[in-house]
Amino acid sequence: MIKKTRALSPRDAIERYPALGCVGTLANLRCQKRGILYYKMGRKVVYRPVDIENFLFKNPVLTIDSV
DSSP: OOOOOOOBOHHHHHHHOGGGOOHHHHHHHHHTTOSSOOEEETTEEEBOHHHHHHHHTSSOOOOGGGO
């Protein structure tokens, strides 16, 4: 069975992933065509959880213990 994930509004995304900052940060990144992949339905902006996690885990920092 395929698990369906719910699309998140910018406010929901911030609540679920506090590391993103604030709603204004997401708006600024969208305006600059940077940041997390997003989708628009009319005026509404939504994010997929998988796209948020890909963005957050894109640049890991290698430590001495992880090598």
